[in-house]
Amino acid sequence: MLADMNSFFASCHQAVRPELKNKQVIVAGDPMKRTGIVLAASYPAKALGVKTGMAVWEAKQLCPDGYFFYPDHRLYIDFSTRILRIMRDFTDLVEPFSIDEAFADLTGVMHLWKKTPGEVAAVLKERIKREVGVLCSVGIGPNKLIAKMAAGVQKPDGLTVVESVDRFKEIFWPMPVRKLFGIGSRYEKHLRYYNVRTIGDLATFPVALLKERWGKNGAMLWLCANGIDCSPVVPTSLDVSKSIGQQRTLPRDLQGFDRIKVVMLELCEMVARRVRQGKYVGRTVVLTLRDSRLTFLSRSRSMADFTDLPDEIYRVACEIMYNCWDESRPVRLVGITLANLVKREFFQYDMFGERDRLSRLARACDRIKDRFGEKAVVRGVSLTEGSLHKNG
Numbered sequence: 001m002l003a004d005m006n007s008f009f010a011s012c013h014q015a016v017r018p019e020l021k022n023k024q025v026i027v028a029g030d031p032m033k034r035t036g037i038v039l040a041a042s043y044p045a046k047a048l049g050v051k052t053g054m055a056v057w058e059a060k061q062l063c064p065d066g067y068f069f070y071p072d073h074r075l076y077i078d079f080s081t082r083i084l085r086i087m088r089d090f091t092d093l094v095e096p097f098s099i100d101e102a103f104a105d106l107t108g109v110m111h112l113w114k115k116t117p118g119e120v121a122a123v124l125k126e127r128i129k130r131e132v133g134v135l136c137s138v139g140i141g142p143n144k145l146i147a148k149m150a151a152g153v154q155k156p157d158g159l160t161v162v163e164s165v166d167r168f169k170e171i172f173w174p175m176p177v178r179k180l181f182g183i184g185s186r187y188e189k190h191l192r193y194y195n196v197r198t199i200g201d202l203a204t205f206p207v208a209l210l211k212e213r214w215g216k217n218g219a220m221l222w223l224c225a226n227g228i229d230c231s232p233v234v235p236t237s238l239d240v241s242k243s244i245g246q247q248r249t250l251p252r253d254l255q256g257f258d259r260i261k262v263v264m265l266e267l268c269e270m271v272a273r274r275v276r277q278g279k280y281v282g283r284t285v286v287l288t289l290r291d292s293r294l295t296f297l298s299r300s301r302s303m304a305d306f307t308d309l310p311d312e313i314y315r316v317a318c319e320i321m322y323n324c325w326d327e328s329r330p331v332r333l334v335g336i337t338l339a340n341l342v343k344r345e346f347f348q349y350d351m352f353g354e355r356d357r358l359s360r361l362a363r364a365c366d367r368i369k370d371r372f373g374e375k376a377v378v379r380g381v382s383l384t385e386g387s388l389h390k391n392g
Contacts, residue, residue, distance in 0.1 A: 001104045001121060002147040003087065003128070006135045006156035008100035009040035012079045013069050015133030024048065024066035028056045039071055043156055076100075082132050090124060095233045101151075103144055105233035118161045125159065141168065145229035148181050168227035173200030182224055199225050241278060245286065246270045247335030253292050254386055255330045257321065260289075262381045264321070265314050266388045267336040269379065272310035276366060280341040281306035285316040288335030289325055299324050302340065305348050309358050313338055 005011060009027040014020045024045040028038045036056040045066055050059045059066065080099045087094045093105035106117060113120050121138040128136055137158040139150025146168050150160040153171070162168050172179070178188045180199045194209075196202050203225035210218030223229070246267045254260050264287075275282060286300040299320045307313065317336055349356055368377045381387060 001106055001117070001124075002097070002139045002144070002151045003083070003102055003104070003124065004137045004139070004151045004155075005083065005100040005128075006137055007040055007042050007046075008079075008134065009071065009076055010042040010045070010069075011134040012072075012075050013067075014042065015079070016075070018133075020067055024050075024063045025069070026050060026059050026063060026066050027069050027071055028059065030070060079132060079134065083128055083134075083136075086127050086131060087124065089127075090120065093233045093235060095235055095237050097148075103147065103233045118159060121159055121161075125157070143227075143229040144231055144233065145181060145224055146227055149179075152179075165227040169200070169203070172227075173198060173203060175199050177202050177225075180221075180224055182221065187221070241280060241341050243282070243284075243286070243337050243339035243341060244271055244274045244278070244280070245335060245337030246274075247288060247333060248388060249333045250331065250386075253330035253332055255328070257327050259386045260321065260331050260334065261318060262384060262386050263334045263388055264317050264336060265310070265379065265381055267334060268310040268314040268317060271336050271338050272308055272313055272362065273366060273369070275308045275338055275341070276362065278341075279344050281308045281344045282338035282341040283307065284339040285313050285320070286335075286337035286339055287317045287320040287324075288333070288337070289321070289331055290333035292330045292332050294332070297324060298335075300339070306342065306344075307338075308344065309355070309362060311358055 010025040013027065014023070014025055020042075022044060023042065025042040026038055026045050027040040029036050038050060038052055038054045038056065038059050040052065041050040041059070045059070045063050048062045050062055050066075056068070060068070076099055080096075084094060084096060084102060087102055087104050091104050091106055091109050093108070095103040097103055106120060110117065110120070115123075117140045121140055125136055125138060128134060135157040137151050137155045137160075139147045139153065139160050139162070141147040141150050141162040142164060146162050146165070149168070149172060150162045151158075153160040162171060175198060176188075177183055177191055177196055177199055178185075180202065183191075190213075191197075191202065194205065196205055202221060205222065207219060207222040210222050212218070214221070248263065248267065250263065254263065283304075283306045284300055284302045286298060288296065288298045290296050301316050301320055303312065303316055313336065347355075347359065365377050
C-alpha cells in the first residue's frame with residue numbers, strides 16, 4: 001500500500017487554518033530572494049491553472065484572491081511524523097518514500113483485520129483525515145511499483161486497488177510511457193526514437209536493446225513497464241543516507257569562475273559538515289548549475305578515496321565546472337552533493353600528512369560551530385562579494 005498525501009504542503013496550512021478549506025491556497029517561495037516559484041497548490045487553485053514550478057506572479061494573476069504562504073518545513077515534518085505514526089498502528093512495515101508518501105506492507109497483518117485490503121485502506125484514510133486533517137490517495141497492489149502507480153489513478157482522496165500484474169497491464173499499458181514511474185522527459189524523448197509511446201510499447205520492446213542503450217537502467221524500465229518489482233518494504237531505508245547536498249538560488253546572477261567558486265566553496269563546507277555530523281564519507285561529487293535561462297547542468301565525478309573534507313569535494317567540483325561550463329554563462333543556482341555515502345570506519349592518510357591536517361582543522365571548526373553557531377568561524381572568501389554568508 002502507498003499512501004500519498006494530496007497537495008500536502010497546502011493541506012497542512014489548511015489543517016492549521018480550517019477556514020481555508022476549499023480555498024485557493026498556494027505555497028511558494030519569496031520572489032525577492034529569487035525563489036519565487038509555486039511549491040504546492042490546493043485543488044481549487046489547481047483548477048484555475050496553478051501548477052507546481054510556476055512563477056508566483058503567474059499564480060497571482062490566476063488566483064488574485066488566493067492565500068499565499070511561505071514554506072514552513074517544520075510544520076510539514078510535524079504532519080508527516082503524525083501520519084507515519086498512524087500508519088504504524090496498522091503494520092510495523094512502514095517505509096517513508098518522501099515527506100508526503102509512505103509504503104506499508106499489510107501482508108502479515110491482514111488476518112488480524114478480517115477486512116479486504118481496500119477496506120483497511122479506507123480505515124487508514126479516515127484516521128488520517130480525522131486526526132491530522134489532510135486527505136490522501138491510497139494505491140494497493142502486489143508490489144511497491146504497482147501500489148505507487150495505483151495511488152496516482154484517483155486524486156484527490158482516491159482509493160485504487162490493482163489486484164494483480166494482469167490487472168496492472170489492463171489499466172496502465174494503454175497510457176503514455178511518461179506515466180510510468182521513473183520515466184522523465186529525457187527518457188520519453190529517447191524512447192520516441194524507438195517508436196515507444198505507451199507503457200505497453202515499452203513492456204513488449206526487446207529488453208536486450210534497452211540494456212544495450214541504458215544498461216541496468218534499461219532493464220529496470222522494462223521490468224517496471226511489466227509491473228515487476230521485487231523490492232521489499234524496508235522501515236529502516238532512511239536510516240542511512242545515500243547522498244547529502246546543498247543548493248542555493250543566488251540573490252543575483254554570478255558570471256565568471258572566480259565568483260562562482262566562492263559560492264561553491266561555501267556549499268562544500270556546508271555539505272562536508274553535514275557528512276561529518278552523520279559520520280559518513282563519500283566519493284562521488286555532483287555539481288549542479290542553473291543559468292539565467294533556467295537551463296540546468298548536473299554532472300558527477302567519483303574520487304579514488306572516500307572523503308568528508310570540503311577541500312577535496314571543492315577540488316573535484318571545480319574540475320567539473322572547468323570541463324562542463326562556459327564561463328560566460330551567468331549562474332543563477334549552484335548545488336553541491338556528495339553521494340555514494342558509507343559510514344566512516346577508517347581514515348586514509350596520505351604520505352605527507354596533508355589529509356590529516358585538513359581533517360583535524362575541519363573537526364576543530366566543527367567543535368567551534370557546535371558551541372557558538374554556524375557563523376562563528378568562516379573562510380576568508382566568505383567576506384568577499386557574492387558570498388552566501390555576506391548576502392544571508
